[in-house]
Amino acid sequence: MSGGRWRLWLTLALTVASLLLFFLFERFEPVGEPWLRPAAVTLADGWDVQADGTGEVSLGSEGARLRADRPQDGPLLRRRFVLPPGTEFVRVRAELAVEAVRRGPLPWQGVRIVLVQLDDQGRHQWDLPHLADVANGSQHGRSVTQEFWISRAARALELRAELRQATGEFLVRELWLEPVQEVEAFGTVRHMLFLCWVSLWLWLVVPLMATAPRRLRHVLAMLVAMTILAGTLTPHSARQSAKQLLIELERTVIGERDAGPEAVPGKPVAPAEVVAGAWPVAQKAMHFLLFVVLALAALWARPDDPWLALVGYLALFAAICEVLQLFALDRTPLLSEAGINLAGVAVGTGCMAWLRRRRLA
Structure with a gap:
């Protein structure tokens, strides 16, 4: 069995093991x-x-x-x-x-x-x-x-x-x-599974990074994928801190603007809830755009590989990103988020197909 198939089967096995752990055992x-x-x-x-x-x-x-x-x-x-x-x-x-x-x-x-x-x-x-x-x-x-x-x-x-x-x-x-x-045995198995995920990720990354003909393209694809994984495992509390910084920045900018000579007397100050309202939409849009870029980068890095297999791997990666949220303390995997990820893969694949067709025309 080739190395690629071993990686695929191990990825599926870890996915099944993670789902069984979190949904069949008392945590x-x-x-x-x-x-x-x-x-x-x-x-x-x-x-x-x-x-x-x-x-x-x-x-x-x-x-x-x-x-x-x-x-x-x-x-x-x-x-x-x-x-x-x-x-x-x-x-x-x-x-x-x-x-x-x-x-x-x-x-x-x-x-x-x-x-x-x-x-x-x-x-x-x-x-x-x-x-x-x-x-x-x-x-x-x-x-x-x-x-x-x-x-x-x-x-x-x-x-x-x-x-x-x-x-x-x-x-x-x-x-x-x-x-x-958390049950002590559950926590031990959870940490072991997460270590297996990290090891598998390194096994996936190293061969691609060492591929000589298109190394820079592979590096770009890996950087996008690592950015997605980092966002997947970032706790809500850390995201909330970033959001609070944006709110404070908005208050500072609005305060300076309204205190300046161009301020209009009686004009209401824009509330900080503008950031709060736009934050969930911005997060979903970022998920979508990152998977569009990932699909473009992966298909650009490996143009000679079968597209069906590559798109299948990308779709599997999009689903696994939601599964990995089980390992974050304050994150919950959602089918809607997985759908956004898959939609980004589909749009990125469509854009690359259009670009190739236009280049060949």
Whole structure:
């Protein structure tokens, strides 16, 4: 068997092993006492109930019932918890009954169980993973279990049950919040698998870097691929720091502009939320563009290889980038992100085919 096939089979084997580890084995175990037990959802003490004229929240012996008549930011039930020092992971559990809920056009709208982290100034860290569950339709028995990595900057947590841009009603029978820790054996296997991924990556890179005829082209393709991998494994907390720097820069620039002689009296200052709103779109656009560039660079570096095989390898790499997010503490692989990666590969392949056809014409 050739070296290329060995690499392919080992890549597939590591992918399967990673998926089996994360989806078939229990990763976390409770540590300490739960912060919120199921019975607490029926008590008004400690819970903040919000409902406008379009909905209502009622607490009774069966749980908390939330109803919305119009698709707006409807009723919510929330409670805050101060984080003990050293908390690294928490688990949210919920038992719900969803009744005829119709959501808006966006996937995050509907019945939501949310756990959002707050910093030392009480600001919600929406950039970090916060959705424990999103549901719609009718489901009389829905169980939710989700673990969250806690940022070092977090000082408190806010647990929410809400109807967001949706109509209908749902019942929160139970809510459970508890600190957890990673099972020691799971962590050992996780580190071993990650070391295998790094070794496989070096085995893939070294032969391409040493190929004499088109070494510079291979180096370019590898640099793009390494940039993608670095972004894949970069924690949300690091990305959040970069975003905060952009927000501070925006505030500085706007402050200098409005303080200058060209400032217009009474003109409102542009809010820093411009960066916050554009950040997710910019991230997805960057994913797409990087995979377009990767496809162009790879096909340019190896013009004599079968295109079907190269495109297959690129598609596999796009999928593996999402699988590798399992190894990051605060990242979650998403099918939508994998679709963006694959779309970038497809567009890059199409652009290279068009360029070759035009050169041959």
